[in-house]
Amino acid sequence: xxxxxxxxxxxxxxxxxxxxxxxxxxxxxxxxxxxxxxxxxxxxxxxxxxxxxxxxxxxxxxxxxxxxxxxxxxxxxxxxxxxxxxxxxxxxxxxxxxxxxxxxxxxxxxxxxxxxxxxxxxxxxxxxxxxxxxxxxxxxxxxxxxxxxxxxxxxxxxxxxxxxxxxxxxxxxxxxxxxxxxxxxxxxxxxxxxxxxxxxxxxxxxxxxxxxxxxxxxxxxxxxxxxxxxxxxxxxxxxxxxxxxxxxxxxxxxxxxxxxxxxxxxxxxxxxxxxxxxxxxxxxxxxxxxxxxxxxxxxxxxxxxxxxxxxxxxxxxxxxxxxxxxxxxxxxxxxxxxxxxxxxxxxxxxxxxxxxxxxxxxxxxxxxxxxxxxxxxxxxxxxxxxxxxxxxxxxxxxxxxxxxxxxxxxxxxxxxxxxxxxxxxxxxxxxxxxxxxx
Ligand code: ACO
Numbered sequence: 425x426x427x428x429x430x431x432x433x434x435x436x437x438x439x440x441x442x443x444x445x446x447x448x449x450x451x452x453x454x455x456x457x458x459x460x461x462x463x464x465x466x467x468x469x470x471x472x473x474x475x476x477x478x479x480x481x482x483x484x485x486x487x488x489x490x491x492x493x494x495x496x497x498x499x500x501x502x503x504x505x506x507x508x509x510x511x512x513x514x515x516x517x518x519x520x521x522x523x524x525x526x527x528x529x530x531x532x533x534x535x536x537x538x539x540x541x542x543x544x545x546x547x548x549x550x551x552x553x554x555x556x557x558x559x560x561x562x563x564x565x566x567x568x569x570x571x572x573x574x575x576x577x578x579x580x581x582x583x584x585x586x587x588x589x590x591x592x593x594x595x596x597x598x599x600x601x602x603x604x605x606x607x608x609x610x611x612x613x614x615x616x617x618x619x620x621x622x623x624x625x626x627x628x629x630x631x632x633x634x635x636x637x638x639x640x641x642x643x644x645x646x647x648x649x650x651x652x653x654x655x656x657x658x659x660x661x662x663x664x665x666x667x668x669x670x671x672x673x674x675x676x677x678x679x680x681x682x683x684x685x686x687x688x689x690x691x692x693x694x695x696x697x698x699x700x701x702x703x704x705x706x707x708x709x710x711x712x713x714x715x716x717x718x719x720x721x722x723x724x725x726x727x728x729x730x731x732x733x734x735x736x737x738x739x740x741x742x743x744x745x746x747x748x749x750x751x752x753x754x755x756x757x758x759x760x761x762x763x764x765x766x767x768x769x770x771x772x773x774x775x776x777x778x779x780x781x782x783x784x785x786x787x788x789x790x791x792x793x794x795x796x797x798x799x800x801x802x803x804x805x806x807x808x809x810x811x812x813x814x815x816x817x818x819x820x821x822x823x824x825x826x827x828x829x830x831x832x833x834x835x836x837x838x839x840x841x842x843x844x845x846x847x848x849x850x851x852x853x854x855x856x857x858x859x860x861x862x
Contacts, residue, residue, distance in 0.1 A: 439455045440452040440453060440454055440455060441453045441454075441455055441465045443470075445474060445476060449474050449476075451469070451470065451473055451474055453465050453466055453467060453469070453470070454466045456487075456490070458490070460495055460497070464487045471845070477845045477847075479847055483673075484742065487668075488668055488673060488676070488842070489668065489676065489834065489837070489839070490837075491667060491668070491830070491833060492506070492529065492833065493505070493506065493526060493665060493667065493826070493829050493830065493833060494506075494526075494665045494666060494667040494826070495507070495667075496666070496667055496743050496744075498741070498743035498744045498745050498746065499745055499746060500746060501744060501746040501747045501748065501749050502749065503666070503748075503749050503750065505522065505525060505526055505664065505665055506525050506526065506529055506530070508525070508531075510661075510662065510749055510750060510753070511749065511753065513525075513661055514658050514661050514662055514753050517531075517661060518629075518630075518657055518661075519630055519631060519656075519657045519660040519661050519664070519822070520537065520540060520541055520544065520629075520630050521537055522660075522661045522664050522825065523540075523602055523664065523824075523825035524536065524537060524540050526664055526665050526825045526826055526828075526829040527598055527825055527828055527829045527832060540599070541630070543595065543596065543599040543603075544599050544602060544603040544630060545603070545624075545626045546599075547596070547599050547600045547603040547604065548603045548604065548606070548607055548624040548626070548633070549607070549623065549624060550578070550581075550604060550607050550608065550611065551578075551581035551582065553581055554574065554577060554578055554580075554581045555611065555621065557574065557577055558570075558574075558611055558612065558615050558621070561573075561612070561615065563615060563616050563617075563618065564616070565612075565616070566813065567609070567612050567613065567616070567813055567814050567816075567817045568693060568694075568696075568697045568703075568816050568817060568820070570608075570612040571605070571608060571609060571612065571693050571817050571820060572690045572691075572693040572694050572697075573690075574608045574612070575601070575604075575605065575608065575686055575689060575690040575693060576686065576687060576690040578600075578601075578604055578608075578686060579684065579686040579687065582600055584596060584597060584600075585597050585600060585601070585684060585685060585686040586684045586686065586687075587684070588684065588685065594685075594832060597685050597686075598685070598825075598828045598832070601685065601686060601689060601824055601828060602824050602825060602828070603630075605820065605821050605824050606624075606630070606633070606634045606637070606821055607624055607637065609634070609814070609817045609818075609820075609821055610622065610634060610637030610638045611637070612817075613638055613811070613814055614637075614638075616813075619641060620641075620642060621637075622636065622637045622638075622640050622641075622642075623637075624636070624637055628648075629653065630657075631648075631653045631654075631656040631657045631660070632648045632653045634656065634821070635648035635652060635653060635656065635808070635809075636648060638809070638810070639809055649765065651761060651764040651765060652761075652765070652807075652808045652809070655757060655761045655804050655807075655808060656808060658753070658757055659754075659757075659801060659804055659805070659818065659822065660818075660821060660822035661822070662750045662753060662754065662797060662801075662822070663750075663797065663801075663818075663819050663822030663823055664822050664823065664825050664826050665823070665825065665826030665829065665830075666797075666823075666826065669701065670695050670696075670698075670700075670701045671692040671693070671695040671696040671701060671702065671823065671827065672692065672823075672826060672827060672830050673695075674691050674692050674694075674695035675688045675689055675691065675692040675695075675827045675830055675831050676688075676830050676831065676834045676842070677842045678691040678692075679831045679834050679835065680834060680839065680840070680841045680842040681841055681842075682841075685828065685831055688827070688831050689824065689827045689828065689831065692820075692823070692827045693820050696816060696819060696820055696823065697816055699737070702798075702816045702819040702820065702823070703816050704737050704738055704796070704798040705738075705797075705798040705801050705802050705805070705815040705816060705818075705819060706802070706812055706813065706815045706816055707737040707738075707798075708737045708738035708775075708798050708799055708801075708802050709771070709802030709803070709805075709806065709812050709815065710737075710812065711725075711734075711736075711737045711738075712771035712774050712775055712778075712802070712803075713771060715774050715778075716770050716771055716774060722774065722777040722778050722781050723781065725778065726778070726781045726782060726785060729787070730785070730787045736778065736782060736788075736793070737798070738775075738795060738796055738798040738799030738800075739782060739788070739793045739794065739795055739796065739799065740791070740793040740794075740796065741794070741796045744794060744796065745792040745794075746792070746794060747794045747795070748794060748795060748796045748797055750796075750797040751794070751795040751796055751797055751799050751800060754797065754799070754800040754801050754804065755775075755776075755779075755795070755799075755800045757800075757804060758772055758800045758801075758803040758804050758807070759772065761804055761807050761808075762803070762807055765807055767807050769803055769806070769807065771803055772800075772803050775799060775800060775803065779795050779799070801815075802815055805818055
């Protein structure tokens, strides 16, 4: 493992927090302050000094690491990658540039971006053996299951993904994953609809190439719509990182055992799949479609949510207690895209009506529940032509640079294996009873 040389030290803080325990013990704990003045009580010495541990199921109050990558202020609705506001990146940058920024910490020069794009292009093909592995999946196999399995399997065909012998190998391993995840996603879609896989076209940009692999057919001409390509790039930028969310924490946790990069991000794909995390984008569009098809009123749906018969999917967030800035950008982007492509989608109106109803209702206001990144994203994806069961795969393509950046940061920090403790609540010691006597 490398030295932790390029990871910034947080402000050395002279303040301490004093902890008094019920058995009379007392301990001064150092306070760690981040560059945005976030304060943490550093409990590193707690157990060794006192025998106590902290208990924080679901980690709502736990800082699991120090990180230079992404800053969120959930109270103010701020999100920045490496210091750059998400609004500026979404408007001015490209997904490949943002991927570079997240992983290497600075916006690339023209030459650096060209080199990185070339590396992505050189690594966009799948090994033919891996391509054949798609045959083993049934056509109705869930794309997220296929994605995580194929990312893991890719390490069998590209051993350099498994064995990083030094930091020099990292850029290629990172480029392989960012590039191939897109090819795997498109191949699995083609397989699911019974069409031949389309090989990547090296002349196309990252996003246009993905659309080409998804929607072109061998006997027809296909030009990705520039509006669709731009919307896709923006979608991927907005999903590219979000500090210590469930899937990223999973990647860091798996990586802490010194598991290789592809195994770690394959685990991230599995964590992302759940409807409380990345799977919410599918759940939102299903919810909007259900409301549209059944003709249920928005008011009735909100009442059902308040009676806890269902959740308002795409609402609420562990960190944001204000607007998720990504949702604001995506709401506008959805309207713009439908307009430019000449598509009418009643579900956008339903989503807006739901948002309005929720934001004026005490149930949501008192709990500080606002639309999150998933609330409007599905309308954009459907308008581009992405089927609903691929939505979470799209999230995974976007999140790949973030996962890689976090895995790499943790690799350089060379910390200990992540291994939380617990408070045991099962039976106390008892004697084994032979089966005949039970
Ligand atoms: N609809 C209705 N009520 C909600 C919602 C919702 N979407 N979200 C939270 N609440 C309520 C909870 O029932 C709870 O109420 P209570 O205190 O009366 O019991 C309160 O708000 C706090 O919610 P928690 O579930 O404790 O919040 P937590 O931080 O654990 O969960 C989460 C956050 C998972 C995002 C939650 O808001 C949720 O389930 N939202 C819907 C799923 C979703 O959109 N997920 C995507 C998140 S963004 C992402 O991962 C990309």
